[in-house]
Amino acid sequence: MAMAMAMSTTADTASRWSLKSLSCALPSLNSSITCSSLRFSTASRRQHGLTLTRSRPTNIQSFTNTVSLGFSDCNSFGNNFSIIDNGSRIYAMRHGRRVPKLNRPPDQRRALLRGLTTQLLKHGRIKTTRARASAVRKYVDKMITLAKDGSLHKRRQALGFIYEKQIVHALFAEVPDRYGERNGGYTRIIRTLPRRGDNAPMAFIELV
Amino acid sequence: MAASVDPLVVGRVIGEVLDMFVPSVNMSVYYGPKHVTNGCDIKPSMAINPPKITLTGHTDELYTLIMIDPDAPSPSEPSMREWIHWMVLDIPGGTNPTRGKEILPYMGPRPPVGIHRYIMVLFQQKAPLGMVEQPPTRANFNTRFFAGHFDLGLPVATIYFNSQKEPANRRR
Helix, strand or coil: CHHHHHHHCCCCCCCCCCHHHHHHHCCCHHHHHHHHHCHHHCCCCCCCCCCCCCCCHHHHHHHHHHHHHHHHHHCCCCCCCCCCCCCCCCCCCCCCCCCCCCCCCHHHHHHHHHHHHHHHHHHCEEEEEHHHHHHHHHHHHHHHHHHHHCCHHHHHHHHHHCCCHHHHHHHHHHHHHHHCCCCCCCEEEEECCCCCCCCCCEEEEEEC | CCCCCCHHHHCCHHHHCECCCCCCCCEEEEECCEECCCCEECCHHHHCCCCEEEECCCCCCEEEEEEEECCCCECCECCCCCEEEEEEEEEECCCCHHHCEEEECCCCCCCCCCEEEEEEEEEEECCCCCCCCCCCCCCCCCHHHHHHHCCCCCCCEEEEEEEECCCCCCCC
């Protein structure tokens, strides 16, 4: 996720860090409440009521702070809590976790990732859950790297992964022009508002 | 975490289409009952008619509004970037674009493939522009070139939304 975000910052960004922006940007119970009540004025697709048109930043920030004070005593450790109701174990760290399992057995997982990369290469920008978006980055980058190489063997390897062969041929035709100078990081993830049915955190993933 | 929290930078509106600017005018866009916020989702069926736009500002100032799609025809292959949907000149401040001169009639979003961004950019005019000829085609419009050509400078307000082709059957 950091890599995809880093790709989107070019020379024009002076990093405007502030404690308020950090605390409001972390996924938390408080911000979902503030988000729902402030939805009419939320001007950002980054899910939390902090980023708005510049006319009224101070009111919303103070509102967010007061609400978070009211709710913070049911969860400790500042703001990095997550309420998991289904009994699965959640820790704050990711030590040693190399493969995103996506709650699926291995064959389904592979099929899901193949389908997502096919659709991303076909449409250019798709909207899925954040876990899937950050899992599919690796495979999309792999496909683009195969296309950059361009040999027959790589083409056949790509045909074995992507479901539609038109997409493979189009990819091999246009990748050298489009990504010739770029080394890696061919996708960008933009987080958006959660999905209505199950409050799953969503994201746009797009080809850079 | 993004180094910048500004939704226009995160959505790459600033960067691909515009340059960094400081918004000085409040522009609120309404498609029917829906208020447009940066990055929100608008269905093409809701956007067939031009939106209601209200601007702040003095009545003696003139503004130019353009609506463009930088992801035409598809976000992965934007060969027709940018596609201009609407161009209105000489809008008096504090009113709406119906009082301006519509150079290009409004065309609603019709994204064929993928999720497209639609950007509404507002510039402040230094002088009345009068008659500007229509661009020969809506495709391959360049906002920076347009602003430079008519000496419009940096934008004063921008809003963008996403839109995608609606599935034929109503989902859920």
